Amino acid sequence: MPINYYIFLSIALFVIGIIGVLTRRNAIIIFMCIELMLNAVNLMLVAFSKMHHLAKMATDASAGIDGQLFVFFIMVVAAAEVSVGLAIIVMMYRNIHSVDVNFLNRLKH
Amino acid sequence: MKNVLEIVWLIPFLPLLGFLINGLGRKALSKSLISVVGCGVVFVSFIVSIWVFIQVKNGNTHVANYFDFISVASLKVPFAFQIDQLSAIFLLIITGVGFLIHVYSTSYMHEESKEHFGRYFSYLNLFIFSMLLLVMGANYIIMFLGWEGVGLCSYLLIGYWFKNTEYNKAANKAFVMNRIGDLGFLIAIFWIISKIGNTNFSDVFANASSFTSGDITAITLLLFVGATGKSAQIPLYTWLPDAMAGPTPVSALIHAATMVTAGIYMIARSNALYSLSELSQNVVAIVGLATAILGATIALKQNDIKKVLAYSTISQLGYMFLALGVGAYSAGVFHVMTHAFFKALLFLAAGSVIHAIGGEQDIRKMGGLNKLKITSLTFFIGCIAIAGVPPFSGFFSKDAILLAAFEHNKILYAVALFGAMLTAYYMFRLFVITFTGKFRGTEEQEHHIHESPAPMTIVLVILAILSIIGGIIGIPDVLMKGGDDLTTFLSPVIPVKTAETTSSSTELLLMALSTVLVLIAIVLAWFRFRRPSFSESKGIGKLLANKWYVDEIYDAIIVKPLYKLGETLNEALEKSGIDALVNGIGKAVQYGGRQLRWLQSGQVGSYVLLMVVSMVLFFVLQFFLRK
Numbered sequence: 236m237p238i239n240y241y242i243f244l245s246i247a248l249f250v251i252g253i254i255g256v257l258t259r260r261n262a263i264i265i266f267m268c269i270e271l272m273l274n275a276v277n278l279m280l281v282a283f284s285k286m287h288h289l290a291k292m293a294t295d296a297s298a299g300i301d302g303q304l305f306v307f308f309i310m311v312v313a314a315a316e317v318s319v320g321l322a323i324i325v326m327m328y329r330n331i332h333s334v335d336v337n338f339l340n341r342l343k344h
Numbered sequence: 345m346k347n348v349l350e351i352v353w354l355i356p357f358l359p360l361l362g363f364l365i366n367g368l369g370r371k372a373l374s375k376s377l378i379s380v381v382g383c384g385v386v387f388v389s390f391i392v393s394i395w396v397f398i399q400v401k402n403g404n405t406h407v408a409n410y411f412d413f414i415s416v417a418s419l420k421v422p423f424a425f426q427i428d429q430l431s432a433i434f435l436l437i438i439t440g441v442g443f444l445i446h447v448y449s450t451s452y453m454h455e456e457s458k459e460h461f462g463r464y465f466s467y468l469n470l471f472i473f474s475m476l477l478l479v480m481g482a483n484y485i486i487m488f489l490g491w492e493g494v495g496l497c498s499y500l501l502i503g504y505w506f507k508n509t510e511y512n513k514a515a516n517k518a519f520v521m522n523r524i525g526d527l528g529f530l531i532a533i534f535w536i537i538s539k540i541g542n543t544n545f546s547d548v549f550a551n552a553s554s555f556t557s558g559d560i561t562a563i564t565l566l567l568f569v570g571a572t573g574k575s576a577q578i579p580l581y582t583w584l585p586d587a588m589a590g591p592t593p594v595s596a597l598i599h600a601a602t603m604v605t606a607g608i609y610m611i612a613r614s615n616a617l618y619s620l621s622e623l624s625q626n627v628v629a630i631v632g633l634a635t636a637i638l639g640a641t642i643a644l645k646q647n648d649i650k651k652v653l654a655y656s657t658i659s660q661l662g663y664m665f666l667a668l669g670v671g672a673y674s675a676g677v678f679h680v681m682t683h684a685f686f687k688a689l690l691f692l693a694a695g696s697v698i699h700a701i702g703g704e705q706d707i708r709k710m711g712g713l714n715k716l717k718i719t720s721l722t723f724f725i726g727c728i729a730i731a732g733v734p735p736f737s738g739f740f741s742k743d744a745i746l747l748a749a750f751e752h753n754k755i756l757y758a759v760a761l762f763g764a765m766l767t768a769y770y771m772f773r774l775f776v777i778t779f780t781g782k783f784r785g786t787e788e789q790e791h792h793i794h795e796s797p798a799p800m801t802i803v804l805v806i807l808a809i810l811s812i813i814g815g816i817i818g819i820p821d822v823l824m825k826g827g828d829d830l831t832t833f834l835s836p837v838i839p840v841k842t843a844e845t846t847s848s849s850t851e852l853l854l855m856a857l858s859t860v861l862v863l864i865a866i867v868l869a870w871f872r873f874r875r876p877s878f879s880e881s882k883g884i885g886k887l888l889a890n891k892w893y894v895d896e897i898y899d900a901i902i903v904k905p906l907y908k909l910g911e912t913l914n915e916a917l918e919k920s921g922i923d924a925l926v927n928g929i930g931k932a933v934q935y936g937g938r939q940l941r942w943l944q945s946g947q948v949g950s951y952v953l954l955m956v957v958s959m960v961l962f963f964v965l966q967f968f969l970r971k
Contacts (some may be wrong), residue, residue: 336948
């Protein structure tokens with residue numbers, strides 16, 4: 236499968252994520268959009284890694300699969316982020332009985 | 345073996361020590377302890393000075409090098425003391441008369457509180473220290489250190505009663521006037537350094553002939569500018585009368601032993617340079633003589649006992665400069681010495697008078713004070729000495745100056761002689777008004793009149809004796825062969841002029857002439873002021889009473905325009921320029937802050953939007969601008 240497909244899919248996912256973050260006010264949906272962006276990047280990394288790894292193996296026997304390994308790191312970080320982020324959202328809901336981020340502008344004062 | 349004179353550092357060090365002890369411990373020490381320390385250190389310095397003098401008299405002169413004071417590239421300024429005939433004489437005058445004034449002060453200032461008493465004595469010691477540094481320095485830089493030191497100390501002491509605004513102004517005036525002169529001195533030093541590479545007296549005088557005539561004239565004139573500031577000559581003399589604001593012993597110290605003699609010393613020390621420039625010598629002589637006459641004329645009409653003495657100091661300093669200007673350096677130094685005796689005496693006696701009648705200084709409210717036996721007698725001796733009646737000390741020194749002036753130029757001589765008459769006249773005016781006749785003060789003051797305590801009168805007596813006999817070290821040849829010890833003594837530093845142009849009969853005639861004129865002036869003054877009337881003077885008298893309006897003229901042409909300039913600059917540059925700029929920056933930042941505040945909306949969405957927009961922007965920049 237040509238790499239282009241992966242790139243277009245990845246960009247589409249990323250842009251959906253951005254637009255989601257920008258337009259939605261619900262914290263949980265924003266959160267999901269962030270995950271979407273992360274995974275768009277993961278998809279890109281895996282695709283490129285797969286493509287270049289084969290080509291690289293021809294000349295360098297020790298060429299690794301760094302791109303794919305990197306994805307795991309991102310997943311771990313994302314998992315940690317989710318745990319913290321969801322905790323924040325839970326606290327937020329307990330305090331203001333809403334998950335609307337626009338209510339949460341008190342840092343300004 | 346090391347020269348025994350290496351130890352001369354003790355002489356200035358002791359007063360410095362006294363300054364530190366009294367200055368730092370003024371709250372802890374008792375008054376008597378302060379007096380003992382203050383007088384003691386100067387006395388020990390005096391003893392050492394006598395020892396040094398004897399060494400020098402036996403032909404032992406020395407330049408003591410201690411350490412490098414400044415060492416930059418090729419410029420080396422050693423911290424060195426030069427002990428020779430000239431500095432030895434000055435050491436004796438400074439520490440000797442200085443010591444007497446210290447002793448006198450212990451009694452005169454006794455009513456001050458402990459703290460101020462200590463402050464006073466620490467300043468006094470610092471003053472002596474600076475002056476010693478000035479005369480002992482072996483180069484112009486060390487001399488300048490002392491030079492600045494005495495300027496500072498005079499400021500501190502004139503403004504000693506710092507709660508009085510007038511006194512503070514007088515102190516400021518003295519300081520500013522001195523600074524103007526100092527600038528001249530400083531430029532002269534730089535000039536010398538640029539030409540010779542260092543300022544050691546030995547090098548400068550040895551290379552004196554290598555200067556071009558333009559350089560030498562400029563340097564000597566600049567040095568003279570320094571001297572006019574310190575030694576109160578036209579045009580920078582106006583600070584000296586105002587310096588009377590300080591306590592009376594301080595006036596004595598400034599006028600007799602220290603400070604004002606600094607200029608004389610400096611020129612006498614630089615005689616090798618001055619002898620090379622006829623123009624500078626003429627300037628010195630003419631300025632000196634003009635100052636002598638100006639001071640004497642003003643003194644005729646002053647009614648403050650200390651002011652009269654102050655103008656008389658200015659006048660006498662003028663004579664010294666006249667002597668220096670006509671090349672009679674040793675006569676100038678001689679007059680410094682005798683003047684130190686009788687002027688210290690006069691000031692201290694005046695202090696005794698002021699003390700006796702409770703702080704009154706106006707001679708119109710005095711009179712009949714001859715009941716103060718010792719004070720009036722010693723004051724009388726001082727008057728005779730300063731007037732120049734033989735055989736008192738002033739006669740010999742003034743005669744030496746007059747003779748030198750006569751040999752140089754007859755007109756200078758005539759004017760100087762007229763000045764000598766004026767001196768006798770105003771001094772006896774002062775004496776007659778103050779001490780004879782009836783007391784004109786209040787009843788209460790009359791009741792209060794009393795002779796001063798022993799420390800003051802003893803000092804007066806000692807100074808009176810010195811004023812009487814001080815002249816014997818400089819008796820001219822014509823009266824006693826080989827009697828002019830001072831000139832002989834100073835000859836290694838100040839070359840003696842060999843060509844005698846005046847015959848002894850002329851010399852005797854001149855002496856007789858000046859004596860007769862002085863006596864006439866005394867008699868005139870005696871009868872004129874026997875029954876003084878103090879009507880408002882008119883015409884020339886008013887001019888003199890107002891000191892030729894010199895202060896007013898300075899005020900009008902220098903002080904006022906400067907204030908005006910200051911005000912204008914304050915309006916134009918300060919308020920609308922610098923202030924506007926500074927305030928403008930502040931306002932701009934505040935305004936900017938207010939505008940930028942809207943960005944910090946607290947809306948998460950807008951932050952994220954901004955973030956994304958900026959990222960996109962960076963990408964765009966990255967892609968399109970890199971090419």
